[in-house]
Amino acid sequence: MSMQLGLDGMPARLVRVTPSRLATWEDCRRRYRLTYLDRPAPPRGGARAASTLGAVVHNALHAVFGEPPARRSGARAAVEVDRRWSSEGFRDDEQAAVHRERARAWVADYVERHAVPDAPEPMGEVVGLERWLSAPAGAMVAEGRADRLDQRGGEVVVVDYKTGRRVPDADDARRSPALALYALAARRTLRRPCHRVELHHLPSGTVAAADHDDAGLAAHRERAEATAVALGAAADALEEDPRRAEDLFPPAPGPRCGACDVRRHCPEGRAAAPAEPAWSGLAP
Structure with a gap:
């Protein structure tokens, strides 16, 4: 302790x-x-399709970025989706097949744009994949596993993958408590500057980025510490x-509450909203 x-x-x-x-x-x-x-x-409640889809995409990208750039390709990324695919939470095989093909296309396009040699939008050197970060901050110890840490120009950049229906923007990246805590923990763990945080939305191919100053990170830390x-x-x-x-x-x-995984133990939650099907969080 x-x-x-x-x-x-x-x-x-x-x-x-x-x-x-x-x-x-x-x-x-x-x-x-x-x-x-x-x-x-x-x-708790059973698997939800949107969470299953997100996990598959994260795991496929983890496998691809774990390889040297010369061994990365969009085709390899699509194969990694197939290897890790799960149909848990989907309505039926037809729905699962549609989203499996979507995931294959997402990761293939992402890797071709960002991760192969001579990529049009290179992301720098990967210095951490699913990296566990931990750092004391006042009355708390902030911990977590960052999707990816890149090094660009001597600084570390925190990268978080997103696969949800909503396309995030720069304000989402700036307001994200998780990204701010990862930036603070990355500074301490890797002993390098870290100001930039990014949300990489695979379905739209967009990158929402924010550059924190020290005051902004301090404000995030103070709010997190109060909550802790x-x-x-x-x-x-x-x-x-x-x-x-x-x-x-x-x-x-x-x-x-309709999608809460502990709603069976919460009468107020069940009364507040009807149960949503396990595939309700998927994009149309």
């Missing part, structure tokens, strides 16, 4: 957080408890008195 000195001179626990933990807490505290604290963990302190205090209070679970971790019902 990570420690630091508290105000009274006694060791104070550093709260270990990931971007996913922070986002879940901000979204719904009941879901946070059910996902991260309750033991044994309650059963709050969720850590709630977890400690729950451990002291499990009867306070509903008080400490109330639900936040809304339309998104």
Whole structure:
């Protein structure tokens, strides 16, 4: 357990957080408890097609970028999609086949534009793939696994792949708490400057980028630290008195509850929205 000195001179626990933990807490505290604290963990919903598709694309790109540039190609990328394909969460074989071909085209085009020798839009030298990053920051230890870290002009760039329906823009990249925490952790882990963060949207072929200054990263860190302190205090209070679970971790019902993977354990969520089919998050 990570420690630091508290105000009274006694060791104070550093709260270990990931971007996913922070986002879940901000979204719904009941879901946070059910996902991260309750033991044994309650059963969760089945696979969702959009998540399956995203995982396949991420894994295929990981395999391709793990090879030297001379061995990368769009055709190789498409084969990696086939090797890693899963139909979990799709409505039927026909729907799965359509999205499998889409994923093949996405990764093939992406690799040909960015990753092969003489690529028209090269992304620099890859210095980290699915790299685990961890760095203490005030009262928290920020951790997470970055999709890719590139080195360009002596600086590290954080790259995050996206496969969702919505096309992200520069504001999304700038506002992303996850990318900011990865940039902070990359600085400490790799001991190199890191200001630029990018969202690479495979379906549209776009790159949404933002260049953080130190003040912007500091603001992200302060917000994340405040959230980490709050969720850590709630977890400690729950451990002291499990009867306070509903008080400490109330639900936040809304339309998104239709796709929540713990909705079976949340009457308020089930009342807020009907269950969405497992393939509802796919692009038309």
